Amino acid sequence: MKTAIPRETIQRLPKYLAYLxxxxxxxxxxxxxxxxxxxxxLTPILVKKDLSKVSSIVGRPRVGFLVDNxxxxxxxxxxxxxxxxxxxxxxGKLGSALLSYGxxxxxxxxxxxxxxxxxxLVGTEVSGKKIFSPENAEAxxxxxxxxxxxxxxxxxxxxxxxxxxxxxxxxxxxxFTPAHLKVPDDVVVKNENMAESLxxxxxxxxxx
Amino acid sequence: MKTAIPRETIQRLPKYLAYLxxxxxxxxxxxxxxxxxxxxxLTPILVKKDLSKVSSIVGRPRVGFLVDNxxxxxxxxxxxxxxxxxxxxxxGKLGSALLSYGxxxxxxxxxxxxxxxxxxLVGTEVSGKKIFSPENAEAxxxxxxxxxxxxxxxxxxxxxxxxxxxxxxxxxxxxFTPAHLKVPDDVVVKNENMAESLxxxxxxxxxx
DNA sequence: TAGATTGTTAATCGATTAACAATC
DNA sequence: TAGATTGTTAATCGATTAACAATC
Numbered sequence: 001m002k003t004a005i006p007r008e009t010i011q012r013l014p015k016y017l018a019y020l021x022x023x024x025x026x027x028x029x030x031x032x033x034x035x036x037x038x039x040x041x042l043t044p045i046l047v048k049k050d051l052s053k054v055s056s057i058v059g060r061p062r063v064g065f066l067v068d069n070x071x072x073x074x075x076x077x078x079x080x081x082x083x084x085x086x087x088x089x090x091x092g093k094l095g096s097a098l099l100s101y102g103x104x105x106x107x108x109x110x111x112x113x114x115x116x117x118x119x120x121l122v123g124t125e126v127s128g129k130k131i132f133s134p135e136n137a138e139a140x141x142x143x144x145x146x147x148x149x150x151x152x153x154x155x156x157x158x159x160x161x162x163x164x165x166x167x168x169x170x171x172x173x174x175x176f177t178p179a180h181l182k183v184p185d186d187v188v189v190k191n192e193n194m195a196e197s198l199x200x201x202x203x204x205x206x207x208x
Numbered sequence: 209m210k211t212a213i214p215r216e217t218i219q220r221l222p223k224y225l226a227y228l229x230x231x232x233x234x235x236x237x238x239x240x241x242x243x244x245x246x247x248x249x250l251t252p253i254l255v256k257k258d259l260s261k262v263s264s265i266v267g268r269p270r271v272g273f274l275v276d277n278x279x280x281x282x283x284x285x286x287x288x289x290x291x292x293x294x295x296x297x298x299x300g301k302l303g304s305a306l307l308s309y310g311x312x313x314x315x316x317x318x319x320x321x322x323x324x325x326x327x328x329l330v331g332t333e334v335s336g337k338k339i340f341s342p343e344n345a346e347a348x349x350x351x352x353x354x355x356x357x358x359x360x361x362x363x364x365x366x367x368x369x370x371x372x373x374x375x376x377x378x379x380x381x382x383x384f385t386p387a388h389l390k391v392p393d394d395v396v397v398k399n400e401n402m403a404e405s406l407x408x409x410x411x412x413x414x415x416x
Numbered sequence: 417t418a419g420a421t422t423g424t425t426a427a428t429c430g431a432t433t434a435a436c437a438a439t440c
Numbered sequence: 441t442a443g444a445t446t447g448t449t450a451a452t453c454g455a456t457t458a459a460c461a462a463t464c
Contacts, residue, residue: 005411006430006431007408008431008432009431010407010408010411011404011407011408013407014401014403014404014406014407015388015401015403015404018386018388018403019388032444032445032446033445033446034444034445039388040388043432043433044445045432045433045434046431046432046433048445048446048447049431049432049433049447052446052447052448058446058447059445059446059447060439060440060445060446061438061439061440061444061445061446061447062439062440062443062444062445062446063440063444063445063446064444064445064446065446077411078407078410078411079410079411079413079414080410084410084413092305093301093304093305093308093309094302094305094309096301096305097300097301097302097304097305100301101301101302103386104406107403107406107407107410108410109406109410147413148409148413171413172409172412172413174405174406174409178226178311180223180226180227180247180248188409188412188413190405190406190408190409190412192402192405193222193223194400195222195223195226195315196219196222196223197382197398197400198222198312198315198317198382198398199218199219199221199222199286199315200215200218200219200398201356201380201382201396201398202286202287202288202292202315202316202317203213203218203285203286203287204380204396204398205287205292205355205356205379205380205396206287214454214455216455216456217455240420240421240422241421241422242420242421251456251457252421253456253457253458254455254456254457256421256422256423257423257455257456257457260422260423260424266422266423267421267422267423268421268422268463268464269420269421269422269423269462269463269464270419270420270421270422270463270464271420271421271422271464272420272421272422273422
């Protein structure tokens with residue numbers, strides 16, 4: 001792995017990874033960048049370059065890369081090898097869906113619990129995950145050194161929730177609300193912006 | 209509105225739009241690109257350029273753009289002005305959450321119904337939206353000329369669902385599963401890829 | 417009038433694509 | 441050996457940033 005992997009490359013890596021895991025299960029040992037490119041409708045050169053940025057070992061000319069090696073390299077690059085604990089705030093429909101989704105384990109993400117201000121929800125469990133009150137959640141965050149918060153609260157409360165989480169020590173926020181969040185420089189926000197996706201889809205459909 | 213608006217600009221427009229609607233409610237008449245840039249931590253020149261690509265009217269030097277005019281221009285550009293009907297397939301937790309989300313109306317999206325192969329769900333309603341069987345859904349798609357499909361089914365079924373929808377006449381797919389979908393050239397797919405977001409977040413957090 | 421903000425043209429920057437030597 | 445695929449250096453392309461004249 002070299003330094004400064006472009007954002008675009010990082011976004012493509014999870015796709016490659018899923019594909020590699022699939023073919024690894026099919027006992028395929030080696031893969032060339034050309035094969036990956038064909039599968040995803042990308043140019044072979046692009047894939048080649050992406051892999052060269054990530055791969056710790058050199059690919060073998062005429063043969064390609066050892067699949068299992070590549071999987072390991074991508075996982076290390078994306079930090080999937082060390083589990084990150086997260087707390088989810090706002091146990092509505094979307095929040096419940098995310099709490100119940102088992103697939104995050106594959107991405108190095110472990111949602112340890114939920115938090116909600118609704119007293120009727122506090123103390124209950126969703127898919128085996130406890131729902132905490134803000135007070136108890138704050139203690140949990142500090143005790144477990146949880147650095148990542150997932151916000152699925154109503155948009156109107158998003159900023160307050162965000163401030164609360166950062167105050168408790170969080171350094172990363174995964175924001176599922178349409179609200180624009182203001183955070184200090186040392187905190188990272190990733191917006192899961194459906195409006196953005198929908199805008200792209202809308203424009204793409206319009207063109208036809 | 210000029211031709212060929214860059215993808216990046218399109219992705220920023222919904223953010224601007226939400227902000228503009230907010231300040232429009234506060235009786236603010238004019239806005240400058242500088243003010244928008246400050247709010248979103250973007251460079252003023254970038255915002256200026258984005259707006260110039262979208263705005264039908266010229267901004268007034270020293271004053272800025274008429275907020276309501278700008279709102280209208282962005283909505284037209286993003287196609288929010290004409291409602292698009294959509295059918296959602298896979299009424300699990302995530303599917304139910306999306307069916308219940310009222311905010312899509314603001315983005316020109318109207319989810320008319322759900323579809324599920326589970327007979328226990330067929331005929332029920334989620335937030336006032338009927339759940340159809342595949343057979344009945346196919347008739348509905350054709351009768352209403354629904355062009356947009358939202359896939360929240362299990363990943364293993366995603367490709368089959370996708371093929372089914374395209375076969376029924378759909379031209380756009382909003383894919384919430386991690387599966388990679390193969391589609392004909394005249395069909396547009398937008399992946400709502402949580403793995404991608406998580407990868408970025410993970411790498412950003414790692415750097416600290 | 418002076419000055420803030422616009423629209424537009426030019427420069428920079430970074431990602432993608434092309435070209436090509438190296439190698440199993 | 442011949443040829444497919446790699447790694448790397450150079451060219452292209454498009455988005456962002458800078459510069460500056462126009463204008464209310």
